[in-house]
Amino acid sequence: MKTIYTAFGLQIESEFPLPELLQSTTYSTNQIDVKIEQTILTSLWEECAGDDQYFFIKEDYVLFRIPEVGIFLIQNGNEIFVSPIGEVQEDQLRLYILGTCMGAILMQRKILPLHGSALVIDGKAYAIVGNSGAGKSTLASAFLKRGYKLLSDDVIPVTLNEKGxxxxxxxxxxxxLWIESLDQFGMTSEGYRPIVDRETKFAIPVRDQFSSEITQLAGVIELLKTENDDIEFKLVQGLESLHTLFSHTYRNFFITPAGLLEWHFQLTAKMVNQLEMFQLQRPINRFTAHELTELILSTVRKEEKVV
Known part of the structure; x- marks a missing residue:
C-alpha cells in the first residue's frame, strides 16, 4: 500500500510506511514529487560498485549499499528505490531513506541540505550545524523547552526564494536525542522509539512544536566540542563562511562526483552575504545547552538591533 506524505516541501509517495512524516491531505497523482519503491538492486550493485564497497555516484544518480541493511538507488531528484537485505527491520531502512536518500534527492533537485537542526527565533530561521555528536539536537531541544519551534532536525533544506x-x-x-540528553532535560525514554534496536538514541515527536512555514534563514551557528572549560562564541566571515557551509553540507562527498561543485559554490556565495554566521565552542565536561541558548538568544537579538 502506498501512502502520500509531505516533507522537505515535497509530496512523497512511499511503499514503505514513514510514520515520522506528516501524511498529505491535499494532493493528486500528478503532484507527486518523489516516489519511494521496493525493488531488487543486487545485480545493478554488482555491475556498478567496482572498488568502492559503499557508493557509486554520478550526475543525478546515487547508488549505495549498507551491509545487512539494504541497497539504495536515488535518481533524477524524484525516485528512491530500496532493496532490503535479509530480515532488516523497517526502522533501519527508514534511517537511510530519510537521511542519506533524502539528502541525495535534495541535492539532485538543487536544494542545499545542511546537516543540523533549524529553529524559528523571533520569526526567522537559525541553523545549528556541526559534526555528528556535536550536540545540535540537544541544543535545539533546549530551545523547544523554551517555546521555540523546530523546522528540521538532521537534514535542513535551504533554497533561495524569488527575491534571492x-x-x-x-x-x-x-x-x-541521546539518552544522556533526555536525562538532562528530565525526560524519560519510556514511550519513545529507539532509532535502531539496542540504540540509546530515541525518536522524539515534536508535532506541537513544529513550524510548517517556509522561513527566512537569518543565521548559521557552527557547534564544536572543546576540552576547554569556557564557552567561546565568535563571528565567522569571508572565505571561512563558505568553508563552514561546505563542511556542513549533508553528505558533502556527493557534491564533486555528482557534478554539483559549481552549483554549490554559487549558491553558498549568494547566501553568505545575507547571513550572520558564528562558531560556538562548547565544553565537553559539562552540560551547557541552557547557557548556549541564552548566549545565542542575546547575540541574535543584539545583531537584529544593529541591523
Whole structure:
C-alpha cells in the first residue's frame, strides 16, 4: 500500500510506511514529487560498485549499499528505490531513506541540505550545524523547552526564494536525542522509539512544536566540542563562511562526483552575504545547552538591533 506524505516541501509517495512524516491531505497523482519503491538492486550493485564497497555516484544518480541493511538507488531528484537485505527491520531502512536518500534527492533537485537542526527565533530561521555528536539536537531541544519551534532536525533544506533570500523549508516533526540528553532535560525514554534496536538514541515527536512555514534563514551557528572549560562564541566571515557551509553540507562527498561543485559554490556565495554566521565552542565536561541558548538568544537579538 502506498501512502502520500509531505516533507522537505515535497509530496512523497512511499511503499514503505514513514510514520515520522506528516501524511498529505491535499494532493493528486500528478503532484507527486518523489516516489519511494521496493525493488531488487543486487545485480545493478554488482555491475556498478567496482572498488568502492559503499557508493557509486554520478550526475543525478546515487547508488549505495549498507551491509545487512539494504541497497539504495536515488535518481533524477524524484525516485528512491530500496532493496532490503535479509530480515532488516523497517526502522533501519527508514534511517537511510530519510537521511542519506533524502539528502541525495535534495541535492539532485538543487536544494542545499545542511546537516543540523533549524529553529524559528523571533520569526526567522537559525541553523545549528556541526559534526555528528556535536550536540545540535540537544541544543535545539533546549530551545523547544523554551517555546521555540523546530523546522528540521538532521537534514535542513535551504533554497533561495524569488527575491534571492535564503529560506528553510520545514522537514518533518521529529528530533533524535541521546539518552544522556533526555536525562538532562528530565525526560524519560519510556514511550519513545529507539532509532535502531539496542540504540540509546530515541525518536522524539515534536508535532506541537513544529513550524510548517517556509522561513527566512537569518543565521548559521557552527557547534564544536572543546576540552576547554569556557564557552567561546565568535563571528565567522569571508572565505571561512563558505568553508563552514561546505563542511556542513549533508553528505558533502556527493557534491564533486555528482557534478554539483559549481552549483554549490554559487549558491553558498549568494547566501553568505545575507547571513550572520558564528562558531560556538562548547565544553565537553559539562552540560551547557541552557547557557548556549541564552548566549545565542542575546547575540541574535543584539545583531537584529544593529541591523
Amino acid at each position: 533570500v535564503p529560506v528553510i523549508t520545514p522537514a518533518y516533526p521529529q528530533q533524535k
